[in-house]
Amino acid sequence: xxxxxxxxxxxxxxxxxxAQQAELGGYVKFFAHPNLNSPYPFDRLGSRIQLRLNGTLGxxxxxxxxxxxxxxxxxxxxxxxxxxxxxxxxxxxxxYVDLYFxxxxxxxxxxxxxxxxxxxxxxxDNINPWDYVNISAEVEDYxxxxxxxxxxxxxxxVTLQAVLVPRFKGHRLPLFxxxxxxxxxxxxxxxxxxxxxxxxxxFGLKADFSLWNVDYSLSYYRGYDKNPTVRxxxxxxxxxxxxxxxxxxxxxxxxxFVTTFEHWAIKGEGAYFLTKDRDGKDIFxxxxxxxxxxxxxxxxxxxxxxxxxxxxxILFKWDENYERSTRQRLGMPLSTLPHRFTQSLSSRIQxxxxxxxxxxxxxxxxLREGDFFLLPIxxxxxxxxxxxxxxxxxxxxxxxxxxGRSKKYSRAFFEVKYSF
Amino acid sequence: MKRFAIILGLIFLAFHLPAAAxxxxxxxxxxxxLNKSSWQDMVSNVRLILTNEKGQQRVRKIKMYTxxxxxxxxxxxxxxxxxxxxxxxxxxxxxxxNRDDDRYLYLPALRRIKRIASxxxxxxxxxxxxxxxxxxxxxxxxxxxxxLKDETINGFDCYKIExxxxxxxxxxxxxxxxxxxxxxKDILVTIRSEYYDRAGRLWxxxxxxxxxxISGVWFQTDMVMKDVQTKHQSEMVFSDIKVNQNIxxxxxxxxxxxxxx
Numbered sequence: 001x002x003x004x005x006x007x008x009x010x011x012x013x014x015x016x017x018x019a020q021q022a023e024l025g026g027y028v029k030f031f032a033h034p035n036l037n038s039p040y041p042f043d044r045l046g047s048r049i050q051l052r053l054n055g056t057l058g059x060x061x062x063x064x065x066x067x068x069x070x071x072x073x074x075x076x077x078x079x080x081x082x083x084x085x086x087x088x089x090x091x092x093x094x095x096y097v098d099l100y101f102x103x104x105x106x107x108x109x110x111x112x113x114x115x116x117x118x119x120x121x122x123x124x125d126n127i128n129p130w131d132y133v134n135i136s137a138e139v140e141d142y143x144x145x146x147x148x149x150x151x152x153x154x155x156x157x158v159t160l161q162a163v164l165v166p167r168f169k170g171h172r173l174p175l176f177x178x179x180x181x182x183x184x185x186x187x188x189x190x191x192x193x194x195x196x197x198x199x200x201x202x203f204g205l206k207a208d209f210s211l212w213n214v215d216y217s218l219s220y221y222r223g224y225d226k227n228p229t230v231r232x233x234x235x236x237x238x239x240x241x242x243x244x245x246x247x248x249x250x251x252x253x254x255x256x257f258v259t260t261f262e263h264w265a266i267k268g269e270g271a272y273f274l275t276k277d278r279d280g281k282d283i284f285x286x287x288x289x290x291x292x293x294x295x296x297x298x299x300x301x302x303x304x305x306x307x308x309x310x311x312x313x314i315l316f317k318w319d320e321n322y323e324r325s326t327r328q329r330l331g332m333p334l335s336t337l338p339h340r341f342t343q344s345l346s347s348r349i350q351x352x353x354x355x356x357x358x359x360x361x362x363x364x365x366x367l368r369e370g371d372f373f374l375l376p377i378x379x380x381x382x383x384x385x386x387x388x389x390x391x392x393x394x395x396x397x398x399x400x401x402x403x404g405r406s407k408k409y410s411r412a413f414f415e416v417k418y419s420f
Numbered sequence: 421m422k423r424f425a426i427i428l429g430l431i432f433l434a435f436h437l438p439a440a441a442x443x444x445x446x447x448x449x450x451x452x453x454l455n456k457s458s459w460q461d462m463v464s465n466v467r468l469i470l471t472n473e474k475g476q477q478r479v480r481k482i483k484m485y486t487x488x489x490x491x492x493x494x495x496x497x498x499x500x501x502x503x504x505x506x507x508x509x510x511x512x513x514x515x516x517x518n519r520d521d522d523r524y525l526y527l528p529a530l531r532r533i534k535r536i537a538s539x540x541x542x543x544x545x546x547x548x549x550x551x552x553x554x555x556x557x558x559x560x561x562x563x564x565x566x567x568l569k570d571e572t573i574n575g576f577d578c579y580k581i582e583x584x585x586x587x588x589x590x591x592x593x594x595x596x597x598x599x600x601x602x603x604x605k606d607i608l609v610t611i612r613s614e615y616y617d618r619a620g621r622l623w624x625x626x627x628x629x630x631x632x633x634i635s636g637v638w639f640q641t642d643m644v645m646k647d648v649q650t651k652h653q654s655e656m657v658f659s660d661i662k663v664n665q666n667i668x669x670x671x672x673x674x675x676x677x678x679x680x681x
Contacts, residue, residue, distance in 0.1 A: 025504055062679075098679075105675065112531045139530055154675055213519065215535055258535045261520055265537040299537045302544040352547065355470050355478050355652075384478055384503035419504035 022055035124254030280317030371397020446565030495672035
């Protein structure tokens with residue numbers, strides 16, 4: 001009922017407000033995502049309408065709201081008595097108000113705030129969580145909005161951004177909880193989520209400026225690791241293992257740069273993550289670490305756009321012997337033992353074939369494990385406003401490797417999108 | 421006596437103006453054509469129609485804001501208005517005389533501003549047959565000029581000027597080995613151009629079916645660029661042109677690029 005009211009309000013609002021102030025747009029999309037692992041089930045099959053309403057209130061304010069009405073047949077039951085609404089999900093994509101002042105812009109509401117200057121992998125980008133169970137070609141699918149207050153201060157040559165996220169939200173993950181371990185049952189303790197209190201609010205600061213043809217940004221973010229900390233402990237009283245999921249605080253100090261010359265763009269981004277495991281003695285917590293990306297864009301001509309990047313992570317306070325022996329003592333598999341140095345390569349290759357067809361290939365390859373992720377997307381514009389997409393999200397690699405673990409989520413996709 | 425002097429002056433001008441025009445060199449004509457406009461900033465709507473060799477069309481509507489920073493540098497901010505699948509995309513170009521332009525692309529689908537590599541002056545403007553060089557103001561010293569025999573185009577008397585790159589770098593940057601321009605004598609506006617590639621083959625033909633005087637400035641408000649090698653065509657139709665609106669300098673910034681509305 002509430003969804004119907006929201007829908008009606010969205011449709012009617014542009015007619016109520018003066019035409020020059022509000023505008024309704026969005027898209028209708030059909031989607032089919034067959035899984036690529038035998039027996040090829042449809043991971044998703046359905047359609048979506050996204051309604052976007054935006055407008056300006058003079059030069060002082062603006063608003064934006066987008067809602068998704070998503071019907072996924074694969075989430076509904078074919079049973080004779082299944083309700084028709086099964087498989088229907090309605091959720092806000094973004095809804096916010098903008099206020100403009102002479103040197104200040106304020107955005108309040110549910111929104112995406114992405115930091116960073118490199119492609120696809122951004123160590124400084126830690127505000128919006130990822131939706132790892134919903135990886136697709138659309139940012140709105142694989143990232144989750146946060147309710148936040150964002151302040152942009154425009155000083156002469158520097159832009160300062162302050163972000164406040166009052167309530168924590170973690171990544172959506174396909175987390176696996178074993179029923180038993182070593183013949184003993186595993187009990188799942190209630191997840192420990194940071195309480196809804198002001199002291200647990202996350203906040204960030206960023207300064208953007210240019211010097212000698214190079215754009216820089218320096219950032220700091222105080223929040224929580226959006227990956228859960230999963231602890232397993234033996235409970236001798238009940239003769240069982242207890243699995244606890246919690247979220248640990250962290251501070252992220254970041255920097256990024258980009259510059260261009262002729263057909264090239266050189267970019268880099270790095271962040272130091274000061275995790276809660278300051279001395280490296282808690283094997284369930286991630287050690288403090290540095291992650292950085294160095295990359296180049298190259299535009300050889302009007303049709304091609306290429307990006308190549310090198311990514312490295314370095315763990316600090318790292319004692320491999322300690323980590324190994326502690327894991328062995330607790331009976332934990334050594335396959336999950338992290339490495340002090342991990343390196344990856346990523347690329348994005350875009351090719352525009354005439355006015356109607358484009359091809360994009362995004363890939364990430366982990367050098368140590370030899371596992372990779374590939375996202376090829378073919379886009380054919382049937383006409384202005386109607387696009388047909390074909391592609392796949394492919395995970396491949398040895399079992400236990402980061403992408404190898406997600407192998408079962410590999411799927412193709414076919415979508416037709418009508419924008420209005 | 422005063423009236424006699426005026427009549428004498430008019431007779432003098434009537435005899436000597438054509439002769440003066442006759443004596444102008446190619447460079448002098450180009451200099452006059454380049455220096456005639458007097459606008460500081462401009463706002464307009466642009467309809468960009470792309471037609472491929474099969475006759476299939478794509479139509480883009482763009483809101484364009486331009487400001488001259490000085491004689492050789494300008495800023496440009498563009499926002500796509502239509503079709504709906506590209507609506508909201510913004511593009512900011514900060515032109516520099518002595519180095520590559522700064523180019524920023526705002527992609528609403530990604531919620532990000534991206535600084536992008538320059539595809540050079542010879543790069544295509546918005547995937548059209550116009551290059552950034554074609555839509556910008558040519559720099560007088562970048563070219564050598566040769567005046568050819570005057571011709572009449574669509575009933576208008578025109579100067580015909582052959583422009584050759586002043587050096588190899590200009591040829592490389594623009595991709596052009598030669599440009600032949602037909603410039604209307606009465607208003608000094610180019611109404612036809614032929615672009616030749618560096619191998620000397622005819623590459624593109626520009627036709628200007630419509631010029632309009634807006635606030636005392638002549639604008640090419642309809643331009644058709646045909647690539648004779650690929651059989652592709654792009655048409656730019658300008659409307660609602662407003663000049664000298666006192667657009668503030670800070671408008672041409674990432675702040676307004678992402679505001680998008």
